[in-house]
Amino acid sequence: MVQQLTSGERQNALIILLCVFVAGLAMAAAGGSDPLGMHGVIVMLFGASLGALVMRSYYDRQPDPDRLSHYYDDPIKAGVALTLAWAIFGMFMGVWTAAQLAWPDLSFDAGWSTFGRLRPTHTTGVIFGFGGNALIATSFHVVQRTSRARLAGQVSPWFVLLGFNLFCILAVTGYFMGVTQSKEYAEAEWYADLWLVVVWVTYFVLFLRTIARRKEPHIYVANWYYMAFIVVVAILHIVNNLALPISFGQAKSYTIWAGVQDSMVQWWYGHNAVAFFLTAGFLAMLYYYLPVRAQRPIFSYRLSILSFWGITFFYMWAGSHHLHYTALPHWVQNLGMTFSVMLLVPSWASAGNALLTLNGAWHRVRDDATLRFIFVAAVFYGLSTFEGSFMAIRPVNALSHYTDWTVGHVHAGALGWVAFITFGSIYTLVPSLWKRERMYSPALVEVHFWLAVAGTLIYVFSMWNSGILQGLMWRTYTQEGTLAYSFLDSLVAMYPYYIARACGGLLFLLGAIVAAYNIWMTVRAVPASAAERQSDVPDTGLAPGAAATPAE
Amino acid sequence: MDIDHDTLVGFAKSWGLFYFIAFSVCVMIYAFWPSNRKKFDDAKRNILDRDDRPWQ
Numbered sequence: 001m002v003q004q005l006t007s008g009e010r011q012n013a014l015i016i017l018l019c020v021f022v023a024g025l026a027m028a029a030a031g032g033s034d035p036l037g038m039h040g041v042i043v044m045l046f047g048a049s050l051g052a053l054v055m056r057s058y059y060d061r062q063p064d065p066d067r068l069s070h071y072y073d074d075p076i077k078a079g080v081a082l083t084l085a086w087a088i089f090g091m092f093m094g095v096w097t098a099a100q101l102a103w104p105d106l107s108f109d110a111g112w113s114t115f116g117r118l119r120p121t122h123t124t125g126v127i128f129g130f131g132g133n134a135l136i137a138t139s140f141h142v143v144q145r146t147s148r149a150r151l152a153g154q155v156s157p158w159f160v161l162l163g164f165n166l167f168c169i170l171a172v173t174g175y176f177m178g179v180t181q182s183k184e185y186a187e188a189e190w191y192a193d194l195w196l197v198v199v200w201v202t203y204f205v206l207f208l209r210t211i212a213r214r215k216e217p218h219i220y221v222a223n224w225y226y227m228a229f230i231v232v233v234a235i236l237h238i239v240n241n242l243a244l245p246i247s248f249g250q251a252k253s254y255t256i257w258a259g260v261q262d263s264m265v266q267w268w269y270g271h272n273a274v275a276f277f278l279t280a281g282f283l284a285m286l287y288y289y290l291p292v293r294a295q296r297p298i299f300s301y302r303l304s305i306l307s308f309w310g311i312t313f314f315y316m317w318a319g320s321h322h323l324h325y326t327a328l329p330h331w332v333q334n335l336g337m338t339f340s341v342m343l344l345v346p347s348w349a350s351a352g353n354a355l356l357t358l359n360g361a362w363h364r365v366r367d368d369a370t371l372r373f374i375f376v377a378a379v380f381y382g383l384s385t386f387e388g389s390f391m392a393i394r395p396v397n398a399l400s401h402y403t404d405w406t407v408g409h410v411h412a413g414a415l416g417w418v419a420f421i422t423f424g425s426i427y428t429l430v431p432s433l434w435k436r437e438r439m440y441s442p443a444l445v446e447v448h449f450w451l452a453v454a455g456t457l458i459y460v461f462s463m464w465n466s467g468i469l470q471g472l473m474w475r476t477y478t479q480e481g482t483l484a485y486s487f488l489d490s491l492v493a494m495y496p497y498y499i500a501r502a503c504g505g506l507l508f509l510l511g512a513i514v515a516a517y518n519i520w521m522t523v524r525a526v527p528a529s530a531a532e533r534q535s536d537v538p539d540t541g542l543a544p545g546a547a548a549t550p551a552e
Numbered sequence: 553m554d555i556d557h558d559t560l561v562g563f564a565k566s567w568g569l570f571y572f573i574a575f576s577v578c579v580m581i582y583a584f585w586p587s588n589r590k591k592f593d594d595a596k597r598n599i600l601d602r603d604d605r606p607w608q
Contacts, residue, residue: 069605069606069608070604070605070606071604071605071606144606145599145603146599148603148606148607149606149607150606215606215607216595216598216607217591218591218592218594218595220595220598220599221595288599291596291599291600292599292600295600296600297596297597297599297600298596301592301593301595301596302583302584302592305579305582305583305592306579306580306583309575309576309579313572313575329557331561331564335564
């Protein structure tokens with residue numbers, strides 16, 4: 001990675017890392033024994049170890065000046081590796097916390113391993129670690145290919161990728177120490193939030209400058225989605241995290257929002273994190289990797305534009321459906337409910353567009369597990385957006401809210417849609433990025449696919465059952481007008497479903513491990529000779545080597 | 553004039569609505585404008601080209 005940088009760029013990288021190191025030193029000095037001090041040490045180690053990496057190759061040969069006439073793929077490769085590492089970490093934490101709900105002894109009586117601390121390590125690990133790295137890596141790939149231009153920077157892509165991972169590390173290590181600002185999907189404290197602003201603005205500028213260099217006259221729709229993702233996440237992150245630290249030497253801060261406004265800001269953020277972090281960027285992957293893998297143009301480009309603007313403008317108003325039956329004014333609840341129902345139109349337009357693109361290529365969906373990943377993602381996108389609109393209706397929400405139905409819905413989206421489209425994209429991306437003819441083992445892709453499908457279905461069905469059962473038990477009255485079941489009764493009734501859920505999650509985790517192994521072996525394999533290689537052509541699943549995989 | 557709850561509701565129910573309708577009309581016009589057809593068709597086909605290098 002350092003070999004691709006000129007000596008001037010290596011210097012710049014070292015200066016940035018020195019600044020990171022000094023910032024870490026200041027945090028350690030100011031923080032002392034506060035968790036902030038521990039985080040300072042982590043930042044120092046991060047800066048120092050990357051600095052050592054740069055210095056080790058500092059006097060290496062200068063890069064070929066010809067590099068500028070190639071796409072810049074090194075940060076993408078590192079991004080794919082980080083995506084898989086976070087996937088395994090985040091999903092493992094998910095399985096662990098799921099198991100804790102069935103068997104509470106699994107917290108082993110330690111403070112750091114209680115459910116309340118482990119749960120955000122799972123959500124941050126999968127949403128930001130796995131999802132975020134996948135978004136950054138694929139956005140770098142897609143923007144270059146669709147603009148026919150190299151990334152507009154040599155050091156800045158590394159800054160964005162590694163800086164984002166530093167944020168994730170600070171967030172996750174903080175949770176173990178009990179650092180949290182208690183905001184859903186935004187638990188990291190003020191200093192990590194400030195750092196993310198710097199990283200995100202750099203990302204925004206890098207993306208814009210790359211698009212400005214494009215040779216293709218029209219900006220392909222996938223880039224619109226990535227752009228919406230970057231811009232809106234910046235706005236959401238800044239507004240939601242406006243907070244005052246109790247001192248510069250302590251990790252704890254208090255939000256500037258108060259009362260119901262705080263709830264509204266938090267769920268405006270929370271739901272738009274789902275919309276723009278977990279949907280817009282992944283729709284960008286859908287609109288690029290689906291046509292490329294299927295070797296068919298998107299069914300209707302116009303429809304993709306209409307659904308883009310629909311999603312961008314409707315989603316912004318949907319957040320208040322998280323606050324039905326609260327102190328939030330009734331009309332704001334109605335607004336959120338109405339917009340959530342309207343969202344079904346652009347959401348199904350995208351899902352339908354994807355499925356109609358595959359119409360006529362069903363034999364490829366049957367034969368190619370990678371394309372099947374993308375197909376299942378589109379189906380689950382359609383299902384979970386329908387479910388989401390339905391659950392946002394107030395009387396339905398009366399039954400579903402605070403139950404496992406919500407958890408099931410989130411995972412239908414996160415596993416069935418987000419993770420499936422990510423793995424489909426990665427399996428398309430990896431062979432073309434490392435210039436391999438195909439994945440090391442198509443059979444292992446197949447194994448991963450079925451593990452992931454089985455895991456998702458078991459997870460979602462057990463949570464649907466348990467959620468509706470919970471909701472019904474909580475609202476059943478006796479003839480005397482008292483509640484028929486105590487909370488504890490409902491908890492006992494959940495037990496089998498919680499075990500099933502942990503098993504489903506475990507299957508999904510195993511699939512991710514299989515993927516990591518398969519990708520690792522693909523990277524290690526000998527590159528196909530340039531003459532034989534047909535870049536970006538999908539594997540039909542009938543590849544000649546399909547039977548010759550004794551290494552498993 | 554006091555900006556109270558009803559003012560905000562009134563604003564949201566009138567101008568909010570108009571702004572959405574106006575915006576959706578603009579998007580429709582852009583998407584269906586006849587001379588944009590070729591641009592969109594090219595865009596959706598061009599990503600399938602096999603190229604391994606940026607254009608110079």
